[in-house]
Amino acid sequence: MELDLYHLIYTSIIDADVNPSCVGDIIRTSRVKNRLDEITGVLVFDGWRFCQYIEGEREAVRSLAQIICEDVRHTQFTVLHEGPLDSGRMFADWSMAYALSQDDELLPGLSSLRGLAAVHRLHGLLPSLDMEP
Template sequence: MNNQALNQFAYHSKLANGYDVNCVGPIIKAARVFNALHGITGVLLFDGERFFQYVEGESATINALAERIHRDPRHQHVTALLHEPLHTGRRYPHWSMAFSSVDEDAIIDQMIASTPHEAVALLLDRHLTLDID
């Protein structure tokens, strides 16, 4: 696959009313299987209330995933930060869906306050210090 065919999508959202943190484990499990089957790689952060996710893959696949996330009832206030071609190659080529619970960390606040590209750079800088599953 050439790099021109890759797209990236980053967003933040809030866990919807009526759902609790126990739904996150099944989300991660299903995402890892789905992503591996569809050539999607990325990382998901969760602070007990909010999600920040960055994914990358073929354009059509990422576009369809972005639509699914927007329709997912477990998410509310989905805010896309970045949805564009990825010209540099994959940032997370080995992670079908890395996950980190960051409930004691203000990284999601920092990402939301940043520009979209700064947020992704912050995630890249911080991923080595996060407890990624």
């Protein structure tokens, strides 16, 4: 069992001046860097809104969240939940899984949740999404 695991989930909105094709670059960079930093998680994008869940060692997660928060490719970065992860990693095998959501209602619904309810909702949605590990 890993010690001092931490997790964080947020939503944000792609910047109006940014082409959605940038998401491919984000995923490629994330997979390389996250593997080095032992971060795992998932990014869901619906063409407008992002929801990302990241987990790993506490300081690694917090500093990555700070970097992501400052990324000009998105705005309205809103943390829905962060805190210790007592039950082990949920995405142990995924340096950054990616899912494109076709449902415009899905991420707005999730972004209204706070706390672990947001994490559980995201996890519950994954089987219905087209995931790319």
